[in-house]
Amino acid sequence: MKTVSEHRSFGGVQGVYSHTSEATGTEMTFGLFLPELAEDGPVPLLWYLSGLTCTHENAMVKAGAQAWAASEGIALIFPDTSPRGEGVADDEAYDLGQGAGFYVDATEDPWAEHYQMWDYVAEELPALIEGTFPVDPLRQGITGHSMGGHGALTLAMGLPGRFRSVSAFAPICNPSQSEWGRKQLTAYLGADEAAWAKHDATLMMKSRGFDGPMLIDTGTSDQFGDLLKTEALAEAIAVRRQSATLRLQKGYDHSYFFVSTFMEDHIGFHAEALYG
C-alpha cells in the first residue's frame, strides 16, 4: 500500500492511499479519514460510496464530512467507484464503465475482467483497512450518494450483520426499473434479471430488509428524481415495516450542496448506532 497524501484535518488525518487490488486487477485508490480519537485505539468506521463520475476524491473534498466525523470520533472511508486505467474496459457514456461500477461483480465481457466492485468493497478493502488502520470491524456503518446510495443500501442488506446502520443521499432505489440501472445491470450482469435482484434496493427491501436503522434523504427538486424511483423503495419500506426514516427535503437537488447540508444528520445517525 502506498501513501499518496496525508493532510491534517479537524484534528485528525485525511489520507489518500493506493494499492494493487486482487479483486479488480488494477491499482485502486481510496481516501481514509482518521479522527484524533483513533490515536487512542480503534474507532468505528463509516463507509461513503460515491456516485456516477466520481472518484475517491469528490466526497472527500466536497461533502464536509470530516467536521462531524471528527467530533463523533468516527473514521471515514471513501473508495473509488470503479477500476480505472489503460486496459480497463470503458464506455463513452458517463454512466457506464469507468466511474460507474455500480458496486457489482461483472460476469459479462468486456467488464468481468476488472469490474469486481462488490468483491472489492465488501471483502478486499475491508480486510486491507482493518489490518492497517485503527478501525473497529465490529462497528461499521455505510452511506453513499446516488449510485453510491444504491451501493450502500444493497451492501447493507446483502451482508447481514456487517453494518449496524445504513443511510443514503438521493439513492438509486430501484435500478432494475430505471434507466439508471437497466443498461448497467444488463452490461455487467447479463440479460437475466434474476441476477440483478441482489443489486436492487427495493427488491432487497421486499425480500430481506435491514436489521438496523436506516436513514434516507432525497431532495424534492432533484433533477434526477424520476431516475431514482424513491417511491418504489418508500412503498417497500412501508410494506415491510422496516425501521427507517425517509425524508423528502424541500428545494434540494442532487448536488453536493444537498449532501453537505445533511451530512451532520447522517453522521450523527450513524454515531448513535455505532456508539450506542
Added chain:
Amino acid sequence: MKTVSEHRSFGGVQGVYSHTSEATGTEMTFGLFLPELAEDGPVPLLWYLSGLTCTHENAMVKAGAQAWAASEGIALIFPDTSPRGEGVADDEAYDLGQGAGFYVDATEDPWAEHYQMWDYVAEELPALIEGTFPVDPLRQGITGHSMGGHGALTLAMGLPGRFRSVSAFAPICNPSQSEWGRKQLTAYLGADEAAWAKHDATLMMKSRGFDGPMLIDTGTSDQFGDLLKTEALAEAIAVRRQSATLRLQKGYDHSYFFVSTFMEDHIGFHAEALYG
C-alpha cells in the same frame, strides 16, 4: 447579470452569477451564498478571497463555509481571482496572470487593460451586490486564503471603515519581500516599490493597522511557509499593538483541509463583529 446556477444549501441558496465588468472589461463570475435569514431582510456579508489558481468555485465547494454562515445568518461572496478569457493577458507560470490577480489594479502592460482586481473587488462588485441581493453594506467582514488572505488584509487596511472585521487563512503577509509577491508586483505595478506598499499587509500594518478585530490562522506544516512571511506580519502586529489573534496551528498545511478545519472559528469571529 446572469444566473449561472442556484442550489439549495443549508436552508439557503448557493448561487453562481456572471456579469460584464467595467473594471476588468471581461465577463466575471462570482459565487454568493444567502442564508435562509436573508428571506426576512438584509444580512451581514462576509467576503472570501481565494488563492492562486482558484476561481470563484474552489472555496464555494471545498471550504465548508455555508454550514456556519447559515447558522450565523451571514451571506458569503466568493469573487474570482482574476479576469479570464481569450484576449486576456496570461503567463505560463501558475502564479502570474489568470488565476493570480493579487487584488491590485495593474498599471503595466500587458496587464493594465484587464487586471483591475482591486477596483473590481473594492468598488464594482460591492455596488452590484448591494443593489441586487439582501445584504447590509454597513455590516461587512472579509477573509481569504493565501493570496486571498493577502487581499483580505490589504483591502481591510486600505479601506478604513469598510469592514468591521478581517481574518485570513495562511495569508501572504509580506509580498514585497517574498517570491510570492515581488515577481507579481513588479509585473503588475512596475519596479518602483513605492507603488507596492498599499498591497503589502506588513507595510500596511506598520503604517495604518486595522480599526477592528483581526484573526489569522497559519499551519505549522504549511509547505509554503517560507513564502508567507508570517513572522514579518507577526512582528508588525506586536509593534503596533493591533487588536489581533495570530494562531500557528500544529501540523496543518496549506490545503483546504486546513481552511475547512478552522472555518467555523473564522465565521464565528466575524459573526461576533457583524452582529455585536
